[in-house]
Amino acid sequence: MLSHAQIWAAIDTLAQRYGMTPSGLARKAGLDATTFNKSKRQTSDGRLRWPSTESIAKVLEATGASIDEFMGFLESRTGGGVKRKIPLIGLAQAGAGGFFGDAGFPTGAGWDEVAFPDVQDPHAYALEISGDSMQPLYRDGDIIIVSPTASVRRGDRVVAKTLEGEVLAKELKRRTENIIELKSLNPEHPDRTIPVDKLAWVARIIWSSQ
Numbered sequence: 001m002l003s004h005a006q007i008w009a010a011i012d013t014l015a016q017r018y019g020m021t022p023s024g025l026a027r028k029a030g031l032d033a034t035t036f037n038k039s040k041r042q043t044s045d046g047r048l049r050w051p052s053t054e055s056i057a058k059v060l061e062a063t064g065a066s067i068d069e070f071m072g073f074l075e076s077r078t079g080g081g082v083k084r085k086i087p088l089i090g091l092a093q094a095g096a097g098g099f100f101g102d103a104g105f106p107t108g109a110g111w112d113e114v115a116f117p118d119v120q121d122p123h124a125y126a127l128e129i130s131g132d133s134m135q136p137l138y139r140d141g142d143i144i145i146v147s148p149t150a151s152v153r154r155g156d157r158v159v160a161k162t163l164e165g166e167v168l169a170k171e172l173k174r175r176t177e178n179i180i181e182l183k184s185l186n187p188e189h190p191d192r193t194i195p196v197d198k199l200a201w202v203a204r205i206i207w208s209s210q
Contacts, residue, residue, distance in 0.1 A: 004041075094127060138169065145208070157204070
C-alpha cells in the first residue's frame with residue numbers, strides 16, 4: 001500500500017526531474033502555486049492531505065511525463081528504484097566532435113559516468129555545467145540529466161547543438177518548420193534563433209542537481 005509520504009515524494013521527484021520546484025510544477029499545471037507546498041500536506045490539526053488524481057493528471061499533462069514514469073518514482077520510494085550509471089561529460093566538452101551521434105545519443109570514448117536512479121531513456125546522459133552563463137538557474141558544477149528521446153515542448157528546458165558544434169542550454173520558446181527560438185536562462189545573455197537546417201539536435205533536460 002502506498003503511503004502519504006511516498007505519494008508526495010514522487011511529486012517532488014517529478015518536479016525535480018523536470019527542473020522545477022514543487023511550486024513551479026503546480027504553476028505549470030495551471031494549479032495554485034501553493035498546491036504542492038509542504039505546509040499544505042497536512043492540516044493544522046495534523047490530518048494528512050493527499051494530492052487529488054486530478055492534480056496528478058494535470059502535472060503529467062503539463063510535463064509530458066507518462067503515468068509509467070510517475071509510477072517509477074513511486075516504486076523508487078518503496079525500494080524498487082535501481083541506480084544505473086549514465087555517461088557524463090562537461091558541457092564545455094560537449095561541442096567537440098566524437099561525443100554524439102547524428103540523433104544526439106552519447107557515443108564514443110571520453111565519457112565519465114555518474115550513478116542515477118530511474119532513468120527511463122537508455123540514451124540519457126549527464127552534463128556538468130561550467131561557468132556562469134546559465135545562472136541563476138544552473139550554476140558552475142551543477143549536473144543536468146538530458147533525455148534525447150523525450151518529447152520536447154514549448155517551455156521545456158533543453159540542450160541544443162548546432163552543426164557548427166555550439167552547445168546551448170536554454171528554454172524552448174518556439175519551434176517552426178524553419179527556425180527554433182531559444183530563451184536564455186541568464187537575462188544577461190541574449191535569446192537565440194537558429195535555422196532548423198543549422199541545428200544538429202535538441203534534447204530535453206529532465207533533471208538538474210540544483
